Amino acid sequence: MTGATLVWFRQDLRLKDNPALHAAVRTGRPVIPVYIWSPEEDGEWAPGAASRWWLHHSLEALARDLETRGSRLILARGKALAVLKKLATLTGATAVHWNRRYEPAAVKCSEQVAAGLGQTGIDTLECNGSLLSDPNQFRNKTGKPYQVFTAFKRGLLHVLDPGPAALTPQTLRKPRSWPQSAALKSLGLMPKINWYGALATHWTPGEHGAHQSLKAFLRKPVENYSNARNLPAVKGTSRLSPHLHFGEIGPRQIWHALGPRGRNSVFMSEIVWREFAYHLLHHFPHTTTQPMHAEFARFPWRRNARLLHAWQKGMTGIPMVDAGMRELWAMGWMHNRVRMVTASFLVKNLLIGWQEGARWFWDTLVDADLANNTLNWQWAAGCGADAAPYFRIFNPETQAKRFDPDGLYIHKWVPSQGQPKPVVDLKKSREAALDAYVTMRRAT
Ligand SMILES: Cc1cc2nc3c(=O)[nH]c(=O)nc-3n(C[C@H](O)[C@H](O)[C@H](O)COP(=O)(O)OP(=O)(O)OC[C@H]3O[C@@H](n4cnc5c(N)ncnc54)[C@H](O)[C@@H]3O)c2cc1C
Known part of the structure; x- marks a missing residue:
């Protein structure tokens, strides 16, 4: 066969270490x-508004990079x-x-494409x-999918042999003639209302931006990460999440960049959490x-548009919560803690x-990722694989004292004047949550 190869980017x-592209280039x-x-x-998980903003710029960067290679x-x-x-x-x-x-709708689409x-x-x-x-290809000793993170990590690191990362192809052979392309603008990815102005000051979508973020992160010893990653006022994490999404x-490039010492680090563990989420x-x-735990289908969740709205807009009157939700709105990202x-x-x-929370994050995060978002929301709600037990309830005030002791993070996002009164009493609402949990268990 002598025809051209279409490389369907998703x-x-x-360009670097992209197996589908490299296999195509190798054919000559x-x-x-x-x-x-x-x-x-x-399907129901089409990219949200912040993801579309990122995608627009990432496609622009990819097109530029391809043009420099003819x-x-x-x-x-x-x-x-x-x-x-x-x-x-x-x-x-x-x-x-x-x-x-690996998203269910994307899997279906690939299967249809392959068959067609x-x-x-x-x-x-x-x-x-x-x-x-x-x-x-990766399962536990009994042939079943893993459901516990530590066992998954142990199993993965035991068999892991990611192989060398491939370099960027220097040139790509051109076809005799190019088919017509739609204009990027015509895809309509950019939001109609300009709420996204600040995003460009925080992020550089594209492959170059990804490597810049990794380089900046690795300038400090990777060992620092285990403490710094918990402090939202500090830029102690890699901010690679949208680039990875x-x-x-790719994670293989990160693995190689970390070197032998970094591979046992807490940072590498987070990359493995991402693998677990996809698994x-x-x-x-x-x-x-x-x-994941079916009993939670009976949990007596409340429908309360007023409280949901207060949470979404960062107007709950609980400073740590409001700071996070406002950071999300401004940056399309929020610190993990x-x-x-x-x-x-x-x-x-x-x-x-x-x-409800997963949907809001889906629309507002530049790193919205179905695997990571699902795992983490189920973890927070106590209903996922290897999740925090439901009865372990974070107190946002204690969390703020511990991880933002000087109030720098809260102060950055929530001015001290004119804030709303708390929408709930933390102690009473905690008790109500525990009662709801007992009700669910009794009904099981
Ligand atoms: C409720 C909730 C929702 C979340 N939704 C998303 C989401 O939609 N997309 C997303 O990428 N992450 C999500 N996370 C996980 C985590 O918060 C982000 O990956 C992290 O904050 C991104 O910042 P970073 O790149 O600086 O992370 P770093 O701390 O530098 O970590 C490096 C990479 O490891 C991976 N990682 C880190 N923490 C986790 C984790 N807990 N679970 C899975 N992978 C992880 C990410 O790919 C991240 O980029 C969510 C966490 C919570 C609690």
């Missing part, structure tokens, strides 16, 4: 990079299979490569570009909307279901 918006045939904007195929990024809108078939016909491409995604292209005699290749361990950098999403896809506090407050003090 959540792997990078022309390569046509393609991105298809198809939110309908992501190539282009072809943008299209529509259903993936139909677009790829049409492009193959137009260009005479005989193969399509892509990197795997197969019927028309087009070769397909699906690679793993986003995880250290493929959840399909969009595949502007769970793959094996328990229903958990994006339903609790404060994510845990705000999530616990929603599900345990306000008794509002974790799914």
